[in-house]
Amino acid sequence: MKIFETHAHYDDEAFREDREALFDEMFANDIDTIINVGASFAGCEQSVALADSHEKIYAAVGIHPEDVEELTEARMAWLKKTASENQKVLAIGEIGLDYHYPEPAKEIQQQWFRRQLNLAADIKKPVIIHSREACQDTLACMRAEHAEQIGGVIHCYSYSKEAAQEFLKMGFYFGFGGVVTFKNAKKAVEAVEAIPIEKILLETDCPYMAPEPNRGKRNYSGYLPYVAERIAQIKQMTAQEVIDITNANARKLFGFSAVQD
Template identity: 35%
Template sequence: MFIDSHCHIDFPELAERADELMAAMVTNRVSHALCVSVNLPHWPNVIAMAERYPHIYASVGVHPDYEDEVEPTVAQLVALAQHPKVIAIGETGLDYYRLQGDLAWQRERFRVHIRAARATGKPLIVHTRSASDDTLRIMAEENAAEASGVMHCFTESQAVADAAIAQNFYISFSGIVTFKKAEELKEVARTIPLERMLIETDSPYLAPMPFRGKQNHPALVRHVAEHIADLRGIAVEEVAAATTANFARLFKLEGKLA
C-alpha cells in the first residue's frame, strides 16, 4: 500500500470532492494520508477532515508564506496538537522565493514550531525554498533532530538532503520528481537511503506525470512511487513497503495503520 504523507484535501477544491477522492485512494491502494495545516484560522477544516475519515491524519501549523497572521505561540501549537488525530507540527519552515524583504518573522515562526515539536514529541513538516542554509542552521540551533521530521516536497540538492538526514530528518518526494527536467532531484531520489524516504502529492498542486497540469489528489501518489522505483531499478512494492514503514515510524503510528 501507499501513503500520501502530505496533502491539502481540506482546500475547497478538494474538500467538495472528498468522498470521490477517498474512493480513488482505495482503487489505487493508497491507505492513508496526512492533511497538512497551513494556517490556524482554517485549521478547523483540517481537523474536521481527519475526524470524518479514519484513515486521514492531521497536522497543526502556519506556513511561512502566510505573512499577515497572528503569530502562533508554542503553547497554542502544543494545545492544538493534543488532538488524537494530530500527528505532526507544521507545515513550517522558510521561503525566500515567494516573499522578499526582512523575513526575520519567518525565522522566528520557524523556531516557535520547532520548540512546539520538541515539547509535544511530534515531528516537524518542513517547507524550504531558496532558504536551505538558514533552514538547516535554525534546525541545528533549535535541536530539531530531537523531534525529527520531514523535508516535504523536496527540491534541493544532494548536499541538503544529506545534511537534513544527518539531523534525523526524512526526505519526501512529490510529483516534481517525475518531471522531465528534474534531473538533479531524480539523482537524489536514486541515492538517498530508502529508509529515509517518504512520498507525497502536496495536492491539489504538482500532479505527477502523466497528470501534470491537472488537479492533484492523494490517489496519484502511486505514480510518484512508481517513478522512484524505476529510477532505483527496484519493484514498486519495495518503495511502497519502505515509505509506509517510514511514515509509521516517523509519525509514531507503528501497529496503528491497519
C-alpha cells in the same frame, strides 16, 4: 501494503465539490492513510476536522512561512493544545522558510519557524518542513533548535544531493512527489539516488504538483502510483517495494504503533 500519503491539502477549495467521493475512491484503491497538512490557520482547523471525521485521515497543524503573519500567541497556544491533546494530530507542519517572495521578511519567518520547532520539541511530535530557496537558513534554524531531537520530514525536497547529507545527519526524512516524474527533474532524481530508501516518503502536496502524465491537472493522492513507479525506476526496485518501504517509514516517523500495522 498500500500507499501512505504524507502531505495533502484536501481542505483546499479545489476539492470542495468532490472531496468525499475522492476519499471513497482512493481508500477503495491504492491509498492506505493520508496526512492532511495545515498551512494557514483556517487550514489547520479544517485539517483537524477532516481527521476527526475520517478514520484513515490524520492531521498536521502548523503555519506555513508565507502565512506566519497570521500567527499570534493565542494561535500558538491553540496549535500546542490541539497537537498535544488530539490523538489524530501527528505532527507540527507545515512550517519553515520560503524566500521565493520578498514577504514576509526573512527575520519574521525565521522567528516563527524557530518558535514552531520549539513547540514540536515541547510536545514531542515530529515536524513537516517546507523550505524553498532558503537551504542554509533552514539548516541554521534547525541546528539552533536541535531538530535532530525533534525529527521530521523535509517535504517536496528541492535541494541538492549534497545538502541532503546535512538533513540526513539530523535524521530527517525527505518527501518526494510529482516533481520526480517531470522530464527536467535532474536535481530531484539525483537526490532520490543519493538518499536511502529508508528515508524517503511519498507525498502529493495536492492540489498542486501533479505527476506525469497528469502534469498541470489538479493533483490528488490517486496519482501517487506514478510517483512510486518513478522512484522504483531510479532505485532499481519494484513499485510495490517502494510503496511498502515508504509506508513503513511514515509509520515509524509519525509514531504509529505496531498494533496499527
